[in-house]
Amino acid sequence: MPLVTTTEMFKKAYDGGYAIGAFNVNNMEIVQGITEACQETHSPVILQVSKGARAYANHTYLIKLVEAAVIENPEIPIALHLDHGDSFELCKSCIDGGFTSVMIDMSSRPFEENIEETKKVVEYAHAHGVVVEAELGTLEGVEDEVVVEAGQASYTRPEEVEEFVTRTGCDSLAIAIGTSHGAYKFRPEQCTRNEKGILVPPPLRFDVLEEVSKRLPGFPIVLHGSSSVPQDFVAMVNQYGGNMPDAIGIPEEQLRKAAAMSVCKINIDSDIRLAMTANIRKHFAEHPEHFDPRQYLKPARAAVKEMVAHKIINVLGSNDKI
Numbered sequence: 001m002p003l004v005t006t007t008e009m010f011k012k013a014y015d016g017g018y019a020i021g022a023f024n025v026n027n028m029e030i031v032q033g034i035t036e037a038c039q040e041t042h043s044p045v046i047l048q049v050s051k052g053a054r055a056y057a058n059h060t061y062l063i064k065l066v067e068a069a070v071i072e073n074p075e076i077p078i079a080l081h082l083d084h085g086d087s088f089e090l091c092k093s094c095i096d097g098g099f100t101s102v103m104i105d106m107s108s109r110p111f112e113e114n115i116e117e118t119k120k121v122v123e124y125a126h127a128h129g130v131v132v133e134a135e136l137g138t139l140e141g142v143e144d145e146v147v148v149e150a151g152q153a154s155y156t157r158p159e160e161v162e163e164f165v166t167r168t169g170c171d172s173l174a175i176a177i178g179t180s181h182g183a184y185k186f187r188p189e190q191c192t193r194n195e196k197g198i199l200v201p202p203p204l205r206f207d208v209l210e211e212v213s214k215r216l217p218g219f220p221i222v223l224h225g226s227s228s229v230p231q232d233f234v235a236m237v238n239q240y241g242g243n244m245p246d247a248i249g250i251p252e253e254q255l256r257k258a259a260a261m262s263v264c265k266i267n268i269d270s271d272i273r274l275a276m277t278a279n280i281r282k283h284f285a286e287h288p289e290h291f292d293p294r295q296y297l298k299p300a301r302a303a304v305k306e307m308v309a310h311k312i313i314n315v316l317g318s319n320d321k322i
């Protein structure tokens with residue numbers, strides 16, 4: 001099937017109590033690892049591209065890689081989404097260039113400006129058969145070159161969501177309930193430590209999610225910054241010459257709970273980076289004589305595939321939903 005929008009995916013996910021994984025792609029190995037996992041687990045998927053990824057790999061290369069994945073996996077519904085569009089022009093360029101979904105992120109702007117800019121993108125996107133994700137509330141952390149300092153983030157205010165969705169006409173809404181971008185989602189002083197000395201983060205604000213869902217029945221909610229930062233990858237990075245002390249993510253059981261509620265899209269990027277980097281580091285440590293990129297990218301790609309399959313089955317619940 002050709003690239004699809006997220007409309008049908010989200011409807012089924014909402015009704016079925018699961019979520020679709022939105023995985024960030026930058027290169028061939030990541031596209032292959034993700035889509036091979038989806039093929040094996042029979043899961044729909046959102047491949048998403050950030051402004052930074054587009055600058056790194058070039059729009060045409062990314063589009064052609066995703067088109068190749070569509071051809072190789074004909075029975076898997078695949079949507080191509082712009083992650084964190086920061087202007088109408090960027091969104092328009094992706095809509096004109098073959099994306100089936102875009103995000104316009106004006107969450108750092110005042111409420112009225114967020115509505116105006118989002119509405120403008122929605123009008124253009126809908127006229128071209130493309131869906132739009134918007135955002136209310138801001139997340140902490142690092143997303144490409146955008147850094148939101150601790151203390152500058154704010155939870156979504158449930159009392160704003162109905163007016164925002166009605167006036168903008170957006171198709172899905174990203175909210176801030178305590179997830180965060182990057183591999184260091186929480187400072188140690190925000191956390192407790194378990195008996196192994198590993199940081200335990202504060203729980204997500206499910207009360208905010210519940211209130212938002214009550215006000216927007218049937219409407220798909222999106223969680224950004226939802227990597228779990230698996231501690232075995234962090235340990236592997238550190239064992240083989242890396243230095244990532246106290247890297248920490250969102251516990252998988254909390255994401256599973258959100259997926260069973262109104263959350264229909266869960267964004268995962270850092271875990272892909274960690275899977276690749278941990279395995280490349282390990283490979284070089286064990287095979288210092290290797291210099292063919294295929295030798296170390298092959299296990300890195302396999303690790304991405306295994307990690308994504310695990311997410312699909314154990315966190316998202318989107319397996320066997322095609």
Ligand SMILES: [Zn+2]
Pocket residue numbers: 084143181224225267
């Ligand atoms: Zn994000």
